[in-house]
Amino acid sequence: MSIRDWPETERPREKLLANGAAALSDAELLAVFLRTGVAGLSAVDLARELLSAFGGLRSLLSADVERFCAAKGLGRAKYAQLQAVLELSRRHLAEELRREGVLRDPGSTRRFLQARLRDETRELFGMLLLDNQHQVLAFEVLAIGTINAAAVYPREVVKAALRRNAAAVIFAHNHPSGVAEPSAADRELTERLITALRTVDIRVLDHVIVGEDCVSFAERGMM
Known part of the structure; x- marks a missing residue:
């Protein structure tokens, strides 16, 4: 029927x-x-x-x-339509994040980061850059790696934050395995980046790992 x-x-x-x-x-x-x-x-x-x-x-x-x-x-036409719909959704979430402010609505932050990173087959390390009112300036991908690693250099992170005149940042990266639990290397990198950004008076508010779920370093009391 x-x-x-x-x-x-x-x-x-x-x-x-x-x-x-x-x-x-x-x-x-x-x-x-x-x-x-x-x-x-x-x-x-x-x-x-x-x-x-x-x-x-x-x-x-x-x-x-x-x-x-x-x-x-x-078919290919349907695939193209679907990719357009998915990208529209990502851009909508990005606009929502910029409009609402990261600290007023942590849920928007997670939705954006999940939409941006969860389905990547390689590990991506990115950074939400915030002004002194903690409004989102931009999201930048700083490193693209293999299936389980992305090389992140503190000097490049500092340069990216200064280029945007950021007052604070939130780091994010995905685990393609789907398991969002922080590794020892994740914790060590976070400490190194916090130390590097502290020298230029830029605060690190959180580091979010995206897998099937999201894990927040700040919520875990890890920073």
Whole structure:
């Protein structure tokens, strides 16, 4: 049965317009994106099959172009559309972070860092740069590494902070393994960077590690 033959209150698009996107299941949201199904499958049925095949929404969204395009009902046009949607989401979160302020809304900080770093296959080390009111000036990636390491140099971190005229910073990096627990090397690097930035009167407010979840050094009492 086509979705057009469903009761209006059950159709994903109409349901979204009436109740908001949060009211939809993963399959219903994906069906809105897909717009149409394939022979014998409605858009919702196709969405359910795709979620099952990929093992969930996150795996589908982070699939590379070859795996994505090989799936039933997908292709390069859909891949391009999805990447555009994901980038719009990241930019929206970045704007929200700049507008609301990092200290007034730590949740926005985490959402932005997770959207930016969680699905990277290599380790990235970045820094949120803040002014003296702790409003976000920018986010800069300072190092890109292998699957489990990124070389970070205190001198480059100091130069980046001074270039933006930052008064404070928040460090962030991802663990591609998904395990966000800080390593001994993470703790040692954080101390080195705190010491380097202290010489130019720039405060380090936190170091957030992004995996399946986020771990905050500040919340753990590690700095």
